[in-house]
Amino acid sequence: MYIKSIQFENYRNLKNDIFFPQKGINVICGDNAQGKTNLIECMWLFTGGRSFRGAKDRELIRFEEDTASAEVCFFAGEREQTIKINIQNNRRTPILNGVPKSYMSQIIGVFCAVIFSPNHLGLIKNGPEERRNFIDGALCQIKPSYASVLTKYRRVLNERNALLKDIPRHPELEDTLDVWNEKLAEEGAKIAFERMKYLRKLSVPAKDFYSGISSGRENLSLSYKNAYYADENMNCMEIKETLLEKITRRQTDDIYCGYTTGGIHRDDMTIRINNRDAKSFASQGQQRSAVLALKLAEARVLGQEKKENPIILLDDVLSELDLSRQNYLLTKLNSLQVFITCCESSAEAGHIVTISSGTIQNSSRRDNPPP
Ligand SMILES: Nc1ncnc2c1ncn2[C@@H]1O[C@H](COP(=O)(O)OP(=O)(O)O)[C@@H](O)[C@H]1O
Ligand SMILES: [Mg+2]
Structure with missing residues (x-):
């Protein structure tokens, strides 16, 4: 499966906008505190799970706002699907393919992902x-x-x-x-x-x-x-x-x-x-x-x-690995849609996405440099 787009509305510091990732490896680069983990966290929420940082639902809403939402459009089960998550009153509620659901647990297993962040090192x-x-x-x-x-x-x-x-x-x-x-x-x-x-x-x-x-x-x-x-x-x-x-x-x-x-x-x-x-x-x-x-x-x-590959979310793990392990990882994940965050664009291959003050920008492909 793969993500076609994600749209944000008052989600933490992410600018209200729509993001179109690539099918393969997406390297999300940016300085500290620009919104890289926020973006990864938001993608993880579509699995139906809680924030892997242990955040309360109300903390996901932009400061000074009352509600937030995020909507993913993805390809899975041989068709295009959508999940929208509304966050309000310290509670998240999903809408799956246009159908409102009462609980996040009702969407588990539809959008599948694996997350690895420094929180998991324990x-x-x-x-x-x-x-x-x-x-x-x-x-x-x-x-x-x-x-x-x-x-x-x-x-x-x-x-x-x-x-x-x-x-x-x-x-x-x-x-x-x-x-x-x-x-x-x-x-x-x-x-x-x-x-x-x-x-x-x-x-x-x-x-x-x-x-x-x-x-x-x-x-x-x-x-x-x-x-x-x-x-x-x-x-x-x-x-x-x-x-x-x-x-x-x-x-x-x-x-x-x-x-x-x-x-x-x-x-x-x-x-x-x-x-x-x-x-x-x-x-x-x-x-x-x-x-x-x-x-x-x-x-x-x-x-x-599931007979379908999950999305891979890797937050801040690349810089901790030596070059041979980085390469091993990227080679193994080559055929999947992957999101990797890092401070400097150290990754050898992948589509570079930069993020600054919550604004996401797609730039040119690293593995396809201009002549
Ligand atoms: N609910 C929120 N509303 C607005 N900004 C937020 C909210 N939660 C976190 N932030 C801001 O998001 C930034 C941290 O983003 P994060 O994704 O963790 O950074 P990094 O790029 O280092 O991974 C901080 O500047 C923080 O103040
Ligand atoms: Mg981070």
Whole structure:
């Protein structure tokens, strides 16, 4: 898929205008604080996800204004489509191909993209939540129904936690926990099953990309980490059994703590480099390469599953890579539509887009210099 145009209205500092990117690599150049990340962030919002910078919806509206909107026209599913996002009252609402929708979650999976920004560098070293979010986010784009399973799980978890807090004062309620244990295991098993299946698919390209980035010197492997002994060969039913057993066994602890101490909301992904846990041992450079490999692999799997390549958004990552890694990246992404931001126009190839005080300007192609 590819973006044909994006139109902005009061979106952060971006000038109210329409931007026509190229099909291949678009290098977005500009000094600091000119709007490069704002542009990337805006494109990401069309996936239905939240701002990857953790911005609240109201922060996306231009200072002193009450509403903002952005509209993308893109080619996907063999036709031209549009998504318009209106932002008002700290809320975003989408219009998909002219049809208003109530929730952003209703457009997930229509416009697909993979984002890599410095915010994602913590993926290796930070807590498990970031790694779970990485897997869950990727799965939601592939399979939008996964998002509703996640929502259901969270609801069950909240209800069970509320009950756990009530039990010390109302011990008779303990009998009702069984029902919640069962529901939690049921929804949890669906999630763990999908996550494990996804990691199996992701592992292959992630390993290849990491090997390519490290010139074949290093090896990356991924596995799903859980505390209820579920493994890759189990089906959903078997995962549910082991999960339920674990949840039931920890019930007394859970009542004491007042929350659910075990389950898929505590799971993790183990990333190993040369058979060592990257979380404990990876250097800065290895972390950057590993995240890059994971993101490229995410794009590969997404492309395979949707039978269409996603848009690639790379914010401020190019300058952090040495020349050989930059070239590796650009070669691998050659056939996709890519948006890369950088301060100086250091990229070897691509269509240069300059941005200054929120004004976007297309300039000549770098890979096609005038004679
Ligand atoms: N809601 C907003 N309204 C107007 N300007 C904004 C808003 N949010 C951020 N900005 C401005 O956008 C600029 C930062 O843009 P950004 O895309 O992060 O820069 P960079 O080009 O360095 O990536 C800053 O000048 C900031 O003041
Ligand atoms: Mg920036």
